[in-house]
Amino acid sequence: MQRNIPKTHIDSHMTKLPNKKLAYAGVDVGSLTAKSVIIVDGKIAGFGLIPSGIKSEESGQNALHKALKSAGLKREDLIYVVATGYGRISAPYANKTVTEITCHAKGAHFLHPETRTIIDMGGQDCKAIRLDADGNVKDFAMNDKCAAGTGRFLEVIANVFKVSLEELGPLSLTAKEVVPMSSTCTVFAESETISLVARGEKPENILKGIHNAISNRVVGMLSRIGVEDDVYFSGGVAKNVGMKTALEDVLKSKIYVETKFDPQLTGALGAAVLARSFSSKAIVDPVTVRAKPAKV
């Protein structure tokens, strides 16, 4: 989706900026969280991460404001904004919208150029993406109509054990045994978990079984696109060390999780990277790319 901008706007905007830094933003409005990342002079300068509200437009705006604040910038400092995530359909603050699949590829490539496969586990979906050495998407697959392997699923499970989401992964790693979980359907897995708890199974062993079941399912999806190293793990669930370990066990391969940068922000970062490249195209040829001044 592209919106109109008079050529003169870009020209005047650019001429005003000779001594200014070149700042771009990406905004990723997901089902559970809204994220934004700012890039200045090719480097990450700030970010914002907030829970998504009812209105996705507002969530995107708020995440963007937070990111601007952390970068010490104002809205008018931004040259170009790209929105992504399921909330991208209502993002009037953005110059352009791009799918989260392309954005994750660009973000992962920016942070870890050796990435050839991405596993992204977000709030409401799970994706597998193959990319080339330049960060271009070559193939992808997504889960269908199912919450298995998503943040939402883990939230439901955490609720059964009355622990926080952050505790789930480390707890699963303390398991001495594995209690097999037969279902990855959120509703069935929840009731199966309740039955297992009632039977007296240890929480950590059940959790290990849950993480294994999810990993098997995700690897099944990965097999549809093929796996090539390095495998980059993104999305909120990438912060779950239990899931990383379970995936590595099934894949029999190392998985890369970014430690210096929140993997949940990968999509927003990719959007910012794309904002920079779209904007440079716009300067070369404003007619074909057509950006517009973004409203805040």
Added chain:
Amino acid sequence: MGLKSLEQIRKAVKDRPAEIVKARKNGAKVVGWINYNIPEEIIHALGLIPVRLGTGGDERLVELGSRYISTKNCVFVREIVGLFAEKKDPYIQNSDLVAIDATCLQVYRVAELIKYYFKVETTILPVPRNFDKLEGREYFRREVEAFTKKLEDFSGKKLDQKKLDDSIRIFNETRKAIKTLYKYQSAANAPVTWRETFEVVHAGYYLDRAEYLSLLNTLLKELKDGKGKSAGIKPDGEARVLLSGSIIPPGDTKLIDIIERSGGRIVGDDLWSGLTPSLDITVRDASIKGLADAYLRRVPHAALPYLDLASDRRLKNLKKQVKAHKAQGVIYHTLRYCDAFTFKANETKNILQKAGIPFLEIHTEYAGSDVEPIRTRAEAFIEMIKSNNELEALS
């Protein structure tokens, strides 16, 4: 200026139900048919009116049909049963006999159901699974012969050779015209869209076959003269997509709308509700045997087992269509519980990808709950094609 002949076709489709009602009052009989391998030429030659039945995209009818057929059947089949349960569709209302062939076995089941629940007069045409073997061909010849006998009894007429010759000519010319129409729609600066082409194919389900052929020829002449141009033309430079997979019947526009709104231009298909029934039918001799052989020899439906991938004519045809219409990617549509196409998705993907053709499977139903996730997939696929195009332009 829009295409005049397209408007004529639309008007003819609008007027057709009333025409059929009138014809029936004057003693004509209608044979509604569903599936893939009903030799329409025989119905037509016996002076019966052939109408291809079935619509899609209506969740309400699916729910209605689900009261009679298991929800583990695809939504297309459930919607057909819903159509018979509701009996508001003019072609369902006016079918004196419903003929169903056994290519897709889920569709075949409909014959039993509508006879049992709605007392519809039905007839079936068995189709061999070993369709590429001599035994299969001989079996089908005998079955088409028996099918003809049933239709003769139903119409009270004997199959006349001269009339059969005439019907075969009309259907051959119709198939040829549709193939030509597909060439126009995928050209650069095309004067007609794929969507309109698809609509024209569906008009052929209902219209009088001789009138339909004449309308098609008028349309082709208008396109050749270059005077008219469709209003829905997209600028060149859109991602060129070919649609494949499970049936997309009249009324089901969900995926088509999403692709077009995401910046994709559909440039062709290999759907059994699209181009494929017009391909590769050569009637070598104008007889029941000749027709039976011709139908079995054409591009096979995915419901028929084909174990040798190297010679699979369905896959060969798909690759051929991609090339002919300069498609840059294939979107493969599978309906939930349409096992025939869903099971073949992976092998189709592997074979196309080896040929360097990007592939995306969209697994869906008629309900609107997955529109946004599908939009994300379609948009990402189109972004991928466009990025491939840019890379190609640079190299």
